[in-house]
Amino acid sequence: MASRHPFRSACFLLALLLFFHFPPSFSLHLSGSWKTTTFFQFLAKFGFQKTNLKDRSETQGYIYGNITTQLNTTSYVTLAVLDRGYFLEYYGNSTVSQRAAACTAMFKKIDSVAYDSQCNDGGSQDLLRKIPCPNGKLCPDEDNPKNVVENFQFSFHVEDLSQPRFWYLSFVACYRDSNCSWKPLEEELSLDYDIWLVNGNPYSKNQNPLEYQFSFDNQDTVEIYLVFLACYMFLTPLQVYAVMRQKHPVTKLFTVGLIFSLCGVLLNMFHCLKFAFDGKGVEIAAIIGGVLDICSQTLLMLLLLLLAKGWAITRKELKNITLLFSVWALYGLVHVLLYVWDLTELDVIDDIDAYQTWPGWLMLILRIGIMAWFLFCLRATMAFEHQKSKLEFFLHFGAASLVWFIYLPIVALIALQVPVLWRTKLLLGIVYSANFLAYAVMAHLLWPTRSQQYFLLANQVDLGDELEEFDEAPHNVENRQAPFIRKNSRSLSDSDVFSTHDLANQRIAV
Structure with a gap:
């Protein structure tokens, strides 16, 4: 049977099509799984607010979560948290066909600033994490447990002192070897992750609930x-x-x-x-x-x-x-x-x-x-x-x-x-x-x-049509045969009586 409301049906079908075939990916509480056979996985773009130096801990951005695997392995890959200045080159090189060359090219610029306890102890920025983290323990790069949000395995503290800025979160199947060179992981791993990106201190009771979970934009x-x-x-x-x-x-x-x-x-x-x-x-x-x-x-x-x-x-x-x-x-x-x-x-x-x-x-x-x-x-x-x-x-x-x-x-x-x-x-x-x-x-x-001054109303009354229909009504046709009262009549017989409907008809006719 055809729908009585085709416009509404089309809107509803469009919504279902978009939801099931093109699910949006802008949730900023990220959870799911990733297999390293997919070399690069972009996770999120998140705008962090400007940090107020007078209230640094309350106005910083935080990225924290858990990343684990069910396998017993010593292999690891990399979680990268980068601003746009580093991310664009890193992202552009992720499409290089040779994975070994891609890993080297992606981290060439980042290596100059990213801190690593073994390969770049003088790095000024905390941008990378080795993942997966051991089950029930902190990630290997977390050398100060106090900086990690409680009940989670890793944390990034994001400070932007000049203006709000976008940061980009991604996984890549690359790791540093013993010579501090970047290599692609050949082993297949399946990682489960649960990551939060927020504006404000997770421990604070004074969070603005209408801004805390939201990207700045x-x-x-x-x-x-x-x-x-x-x-x-x-x-x-x-x-x-x-x-x-x-x-x-x-x-x-x-x-x-x-x-x-x-x-x-x-x-x-x-x-x-x-x-x-x-x-x-x-x-x-x-x-x-x-x-x-x-x-x-x-x-x-x-x-x-x-x-x-x-x-x-x-x-x-x-x-x-x-x-x-x-x-x-x-x-x-x-x-x-x-x-x-x-x-x-x-x-x-x-x-x-x-x-x-x-x-x-x-x-x-x-x-x-x-x-x-x-x-x-x-x-x-x-x-x-x-x-x-x-x-x-x-x-x-x-x-x-x-x-x-x-x-x-x-x-x-x-x-x-x-x-x-x-x-x-x-x-x-x-x-x-x-x-x-x-x-x-x-x-x-x-x-x-x-x-009502300018509408051609569909329900406007046409008096001429109404009177015409009224005049053709059966009881009026019947009553027309009844005689009228004469002016000199002093008494009324049954045959002389006529209905008020006839009177109305006479008045209208006059």
Whole structure:
């Protein structure tokens, strides 16, 4: 049986596809297993906050965890924690086909600064660990147990005194031999790991739960979601009340888009709150939330295009409806493509956002083209319309819609100049603000006491049709045969009596 709600079904299927075929990997409580037959394994990119010298222990970043193997072995490989300056060369050389050459090239630059008790006692930075660690014991490189977080096998203390910075965590199947030369491990090992990356002291009771688990670039996102969740929870019930008072296709479509926005924010909020407690969150909730955001924005665009062509205000039926829906569907498809690209193809190591990829540029260009078409349609509709109240509506509607169409290309260009550590929260805040303001303005314009002035209401009463139907009712036809009372009649017989319905008909006829 065909679905009665194909749009909702498509959104749900998209979410399932993304979750099962393209699982995201941005959880920052990392747990799993790794086999050394996979030479290189990138684990995470994490932004650590700036360290405050006056409160160093509380504002440092910490990386700690356990890495073990079930085999009894003396072989080991390497865990590397590097900033971008060292990581890019290290990562680039990981693709060298000869593993021996790859190991040498990857650590050539790092060896000059990385501390090692046997090979580089004068190293100034703590960047590497030999893994796996012995079961129930600290890793061999942990020479000071006091620096290791309790109940874990290794710890890194990350200090950035000048500014926040990204650090990159990875495994590589290389080890130092007795001559301090880097060699690839030929033996196959399977390592189980459980690693935490946090901003702040794990022992502190004064941690900010909304920032502790989050990479610096994602800090403050919980607060953003909380603010807009409150906004949508205020606006949505009002709009539901409005649509119950005025059951009109425009308000119904608008309300569905608004509910999608509320559900999207709610699911993203749920994911972030759980992430704040366990470092993993609920991935399927975040994915469905993103899909609902896309559905909400595309429905809003559809509504704007329909109103620009005068639907339900100037005319009841539209011409070239196939073209309109084709353009709308194309934009929705590109938006979905951008979302999938962001989750699956965008390399987390690159300091770019989704709008700096070819699907992103395509979506922005298409949005500008649709905006131009929107203005053309609105101009034609206003030229056709002469009623003052409707023209005033189109003026306010056009101004608000134009701002919503143009803000995203402008913000995407501005974001190019914003450091990547601040870019995510900036884009998130502006996008949510623009979408909510668009919904708020439209809710004001479509409020029943205002919209009744310019809507062609489907439930408007046609008095002429009603009277005609009433006149053709069976009891009225029957009663027409009854004689009327004469002016000089003093008494009424049964045959002279006529119903009040006939009286009503006479009055209407008069």
